[in-house]
Amino acid sequence: MEASLLRLICSKISSRTRFFNLTLCNETVQQISRCSSTFNQTQSEKFRTAFRTEINDPRHHTLDHVGLYYQIPQEEVNGVLKTTIKESDMRLMKTFNEYCLMVRKPALELNGYIKNFNLNHPVPRFLLYGLKGAGKTCIMQYTMQHFHRENWIILHVPWAGRWVRGWYKEVSESSYKPGRYDTPTDGAEWLELFKTQNQGKLKNLKTTSEYIWTKREKAEIGTPLEEIINFGQTRIKFSSDCAGVILKELRKQAPLLGLKVLVAVGAVNAFYVQWDMLNALKNSEKKRLQPGEISLIHNFKKMLSPTWTHGVAVCTADVFANSELTRENYTPLYVLKQEGFEALDPFVPILVPEYTDKEALSNINYFIDHNWIQNDHGKTDEGKKEIIFVSNHNPLSLHKICSSL
Amino acid sequence: MATPLNKVYGVMKVVLYVRKTCPLQFASRLNPCFHYSLIQVSRMSQYHPKYVDPIINKDELAEGIPENDIRRHRPIKAPTTDRSISPLFYDPTVNKFTVMMMKGGNKERVREIMRGLFENLKHTQIELWNKAKTDQERHAIECNPIEIFKKAIENCEPLLMIKRVVKGGVPYRVPVCARPNEKTFRAMKWIIESCRDKERRLPMENKLAWEIMDAYNNQGKAVRKKQEVHKICESNRAYAHLR
Numbered sequence: 001m002e003a004s005l006l007r008l009i010c011s012k013i014s015s016r017t018r019f020f021n022l023t024l025c026n027e028t029v030q031q032i033s034r035c036s037s038t039f040n041q042t043q044s045e046k047f048r049t050a051f052r053t054e055i056n057d058p059r060h061h062t063l064d065h066v067g068l069y070y071q072i073p074q075e076e077v078n079g080v081l082k083t084t085i086k087e088s089d090m091r092l093m094k095t096f097n098e099y100c101l102m103v104r105k106p107a108l109e110l111n112g113y114i115k116n117f118n119l120n121h122p123v124p125r126f127l128l129y130g131l132k133g134a135g136k137t138c139i140m141q142y143t144m145q146h147f148h149r150e151n152w153i154i155l156h157v158p159w160a161g162r163w164v165r166g167w168y169k170e171v172s173e174s175s176y177k178p179g180r181y182d183t184p185t186d187g188a189e190w191l192e193l194f195k196t197q198n199q200g201k202l203k204n205l206k207t208t209s210e211y212i213w214t215k216r217e218k219a220e221i222g223t224p225l226e227e228i229i230n231f232g233q234t235r236i237k238f239s240s241d242c243a244g245v246i247l248k249e250l251r252k253q254a255p256l257l258g259l260k261v262l263v264a265v266g267a268v269n270a271f272y273v274q275w276d277m278l279n280a281l282k283n284s285e286k287k288r289l290q291p292g293e294i295s296l297i298h299n300f301k302k303m304l305s306p307t308w309t310h311g312v313a314v315c316t317a318d319v320f321a322n323s324e325l326t327r328e329n330y331t332p333l334y335v336l337k338q339e340g341f342e343a344l345d346p347f348v349p350i351l352v353p354e355y356t357d358k359e360a361l362s363n364i365n366y367f368i369d370h371n372w373i374q375n376d377h378g379k380t381d382e383g384k385k386e387i388i389f390v391s392n393h394n395p396l397s398l399h400k401i402c403s404s405l
Numbered sequence: 406m407a408t409p410l411n412k413v414y415g416v417m418k419v420v421l422y423v424r425k426t427c428p429l430q431f432a433s434r435l436n437p438c439f440h441y442s443l444i445q446v447s448r449m450s451q452y453h454p455k456y457v458d459p460i461i462n463k464d465e466l467a468e469g470i471p472e473n474d475i476r477r478h479r480p481i482k483a484p485t486t487d488r489s490i491s492p493l494f495y496d497p498t499v500n501k502f503t504v505m506m507m508k509g510g511n512k513e514r515v516r517e518i519m520r521g522l523f524e525n526l527k528h529t530q531i532e533l534w535n536k537a538k539t540d541q542e543r544h545a546i547e548c549n550p551i552e553i554f555k556k557a558i559e560n561c562e563p564l565l566m567i568k569r570v571v572k573g574g575v576p577y578r579v580p581v582c583a584r585p586n587e588k589t590f591r592a593m594k595w596i597i598e599s600c601r602d603k604e605r606r607l608p609m610e611n612k613l614a615w616e617i618m619d620a621y622n623n624q625g626k627a628v629r630k631k632q633e634v635h636k637i638c639e640s641n642r643a644y645a646h647l648r
Contacts, residue, residue: 091528094532095527095528095531095532095535096531096535097535097536370531371531371534371548372527372531374527374548374549374550374551375492375493375549375551376492377491377492377493378493383493386491386493387493390494400520403520403523403524403527404519404520404523404524404550405493405523
């Protein structure tokens with residue numbers, strides 16, 4: 001009797017929320033046998049407030065989980081996702097005492113593409129673009145977490161705009177090639193990030209050629225990559241060169257050793273469009289630097305060209321890395337400008353839309369569950385509708401509005 | 406009287422005339438068509454005194470106006486831009502505080518500060534709420550930022566104020582009962598002033614959040630200021646009869 005009822009219910013349930021329902025079914029089977037009509041009511045209420053999945057592994061997420069929250073373990077927040085999570089979000093997570101992300105459709109789409117890609121082909125480029133606050137960076141975090149669990153090596157630039165600005169930064173001419181400029185602090189910072197994000201994955205990697213730093217110091221063939229990272233961190237002067245060495249070695253060795261490399265760059269347009277405000281980087285002759293002249297950027301640009309295999313590049317296009325006068329649109333050609341578009345072409349553009357009604361509701365329900373929305377009117381259906389309307393379905397403005405309720 | 410006064414002199418003149426010459430209770434006796442609302446006209450109002458206030462509440466609007474209501478026959482004022490029908494984004498106390506903190510008409514900035522203030526209050530309280538282990542502890546923690554804000558202002562409100570009265574060429578500091586509007590005004594002013602010190606160059610929302618949490622617990626600069634005023638009133642109570 002019960003089994004047949006269960007089948008009947010499962011068939012009624014729409015495909016989107018099936019997983020959530022199945023977990024509910026076991027609890028409520030006994031209720032059903034008593035009274036089926038009340039069961040339908042309570043279930044519909046639970047649908048409305050469903051905002052969470054039990055599956056915390058991004059590898060097992062499907063389209064059924066779109067709009068639901070899943071939990072990230074603490075080690076990954078301090079490991080792979082370090083410095084990627086925004087400060088305000090991090091503060092919220094600390095207050096809630098748990099780290100949660102929402103599963104979104106473009107993220108699943110992107111992960112599906114990467115999973116089904118034949119890695120023997122040259123590197124494909126995926127470009128995430130969308131309005132401000134639509135969730136481009138969050139989707140990159142999701143992808144990074146997914147492929148970190150599959151033991152990919154991750155090369156991550158949190159926000160490339162940082163590398164082209166900063167009047168306080170030290171800029172020195174490269175000892176490797178004249179006409180190129182090093183930013184020692186940025187290089188050391190990136191090496192530190194690379195080390196924390198790839199703990200335990202770099203053990204077997206060794207250099208395949210000799211690198212001479214100065215007359216007395218050099219790295220022999222077969223030096224472990226970890227040693228090069230340490231050298232870059234202690235001798236900050238060579239940090240940009242060390243980063244270049246690591247990128248070059250990975251490019252060379254990925255097809256030989258069967259490594260898989262994920263290159264994730266936030267705001268790629270900073271690589272191609274010159275930043276022309278007052279705080280742009282300048283050389284000793286007070287001349288503004290082109291992005292290509294900065295050695296870190298020069299090296300990372302090579303990772304985005306389809307000259308190597310066994311890797312995937314995911315980038316975001318952020319208008320806010322461009323100058324203030326050109327922030328009207330968010331489409332790839334407008335943001336990357338002609339030069340950047342041609343450099344990345346052909347790439348797969350992925351539009352990151354704003355929240356759908358379902359996602360916005362699940363976000364609000366998540367906040368209510370964690371006691372974040374205190375206004376009594378905000379907890380009613382009418383209030384939820386109003387919040388969604390005022391935020392215009394934009395995730396960032398929804399967060400801002402809810403922060404004062 | 407054959408012709409009503411307001412037709413002869415115009416409304417405003419009558420109001421001022423009546424105010425000067427006769428007390429309120431005689432105004433209606435003087436002229437039967439004289440309406441009470443005419444007397445409460447504010448001098449800087451851009452509206453003709455015939456205009457009545459609009460209905461802001463959505464539910465009240467849905468109910469409709471009764472047959473004999475005056476609003477059926479009078480022109481209605483347009484609602485001001487800072488009023489909203491939504492209980493999500495409008496609160497009279499918060500609005501008053503926002504306007505008082507504003508400098509040079511830059512309300513957008515002050516609203517942003519208020520948003521940050523409520524966010525900070527919520528962060529501190531909800532973190533405590535999450536850390537609390539028993540239900541009893543949780544009930545004791547107030548998480549609603551607007552409730553905290555109102556309670557803090559209530560704690561800063563003085564009961565007595567000091568007024569300067571000159572009697573026989575000698576000025577006296579006389580303690581008087583504070584009016585309700587004056588009370589809230591003083592409380593808000595003290596809170597804002599105590600956060601505007603230039604020694605600590607910190608974001609205003611952070612300083613306000615600390616000050617309000619202090620005032621909520623009956624501590625801090627603003628509450629101390631209230632106590633000082635009370636103390637002066639206490640020492641000058643011999644002059645209380647002079648008011």
